[in-house]
Amino acid sequence: MNAIACHDGPFLPQMARILEVTAMTAREKFFRVALPAPLGHRPGQFVMLSLLGIGEAPISISCGPRDDNILEMVIRNAGSLTQVLHRLQPGQFVGVRGPFGSGFHLADFYGKDVVFIVGGLGLVPLRSLIQPILAQPDLFGHVTIISGCRTPAEELYREELQSWSRMGGERRPVTVIRLVDDTAHLPWDGRIGLVTAPIADLAMDPDRTLVALCGPPVMYKFAIMELTGRGIAHSHIFVDLERRMKCGIGQCGHCQINHLTCCQDGPVFRLDRIVDLQEALQ
Ligand SMILES: Cc1cc2nc3c(=O)[nH]c(=O)nc-3n(C[C@H](O)[C@H](O)[C@H](O)COP(=O)(O)OP(=O)(O)OC[C@H]3O[C@@H](n4cnc5c(N)ncnc54)[C@H](O)[C@@H]3O)c2cc1C
Structure with missing residues (x-):
């Protein structure tokens, strides 16, 4: 069992004070909260967020x-x-348990070119890996972020995506490709098409490229097909999966994927470890 990095036991929430709530789209809000102590998380981990008498969610x-x-x-x-x-x-206050889950290990990405493929809310967890990679240009190679959503009104972190595209240099290029399925007659300065479309044209060296994927379930199948076609091995692809979960510590079994639990063994999995599991990529 992984170490559970919780301050007062895995089931006791810490009360976190909300500092900022900002509407990002019609359906999503950004929350910045202050915990009693640093969370000490890795990229790709999650918390169980709760409101007394109402419920809890990952x-x-x-x-x-x-x-x-x-x-x-x-x-x-x-x-x-x-x-x-x-x-x-x-x-106001919310309850926070965690951090939970395997997450990403930054050291796996040292010296590698990194491609992020994100659909919709998928950018939310992967931002926790994008930020440290972009902040340490000497440690990583070329960074490519392909981010897609249905319409311009649903794009998350637009200003950050635009600012990330300006962070590259000769030594460490950064490419950001933003796409929508449909402009819905709104102003749009990115591309139109599916998030998987740009993969065919990416300059990628399969030996030194790692890919992180997070998005709606349908995206995984097509992204993996395109990446495999470009010679990227399953051991070079990380997928961030979502399952309904309750305890966060691999005990209740709600989020089981065959013999693995999404909350503890995942939600980030290296693809070669789960690709043959019947329940993983449905
Ligand atoms: C690891 C992980 C990370 C996540 N990160 C985020 C995040 O960063 N931001 C975010 O907004 N969401 C995230 N989610 C999803 C989030 O946890 C859910 O949207 C949340 O649980 C909804 O809670 P709720 O009580 O508001 O909704 P609920 O009332 O639980 O309903 C949510 C939806 O699920 C349906 N539903 C309810 N019960 C079931 C069931 N048993 N089986 C199938 N469908 C059901 C409902 O009909 C409804 O459409 C994450 C999930 C996981 C597993």
């Missing part, structure tokens, strides 16, 4: 590792808990 940590006690999240209004979370204001 929510990705959207910021890179940091020394202070700040946690950033993006929450989609999806149901009973998240609709109440959307009504909260700065100064």
